Amino acid sequence: MSSDKPQTENQRDIEEGVRTDFKNTMSYGSYLNLEQVLSAQQPVSVPEHHDEMLFIIQHQTSELWLKLMLHELVEARRLLGQDDIGKALKCLARVKHIQKTLTEQWSVLATLTPREYAQFRGFLGSSSGFQSFQYRAVEFILGNKHEGMLKVHESDPKAHELLSTLLQEPGLYDVFLAALARRGYNIPEDILSRDFTKPWTYQEALIPVFKLIYESEETPWSLYQACEDLVDVEDNFQAWRYRHLRVVQRTIGFKRGTGGSSGVDFLKRALDLTFFPELFAVRTEIGN
Secondary structure, X not given: OOOOOOOOOOOOOOOOOOOOOOOOOOOHHHHOOHHHHOOOOOOOXXXXXXXXXXXXXXXXXXXXXXXXXXXXHHHHXXXXXXXXXXXXXXXXXXXXXXHHHHHHHHHHHOOXXXXXXHHHHHHHOOOOHHHOHHHHHXXXXXXOOOHHHHHXXXXXXXXXXXXXXXXXXXXXXXXXXXHHHHOOOOOOXXXXXXXXXXXXXXXXXXXXXXXXXXXXXXXXXXHHHHHHHHHHHHHHHHHHXXXXXXXXXXXXXXXXXXXXXXXXXXXXXXXXXXXXXXXXXXXXXXXX
């Protein structure tokens, strides 16, 4: 029987059915392997700087979200290969939410002032986010392939193997175009059989295909939605890149990156990279 009276001791009783003994059963902590996860934050600054914990957790959580994003993109690619557009779109919807979370996380790192970061930056050595194999894997499956990046990961056999595999395989966009071809859309054979190890480049021949998809009243909604979801994924990715650039600039200015890059200027050039250029270019043609 419930009561509207306030709990005078500002506590709620533990219900009789709530389990409290986990000696012989799985607990929340054991399921999530929290002992390992929460002990993975190991600052290297001497003496230990208070704000290094923020820096470590920011990047570790980003890697966890990247792991999930890659998991969903691989599944979306598989589903598109099976012509299951609806389920593939569900994966892309989740990817878009992950991207927004990753972008919003930059606001936490932005609370790190230039002086605070400078006090422990030197202890990072040559480590850099540029070396994130999961970030590179996401870029690869979305079409921004670069064989030269494999050299960065030669010291990590598992990462090198993953990226080598993704380099050889068709990207998400390639599989989507193949799905369109199976539905009767005029995708040129040289595009379908292209060298998947090369980065995607703009293909003028696809503009009439996407113009038809966007303008025809007979276009299945799932195909129209797939095009728009891919546009969203690219927009979100560019928002993440830009937010990264701005946080780096406000924190270290125009210093060189810890991994040896030119820093902000290097990050600016990433904004010129594109995944699905035809889906943006077709907008100029729609209605003409």
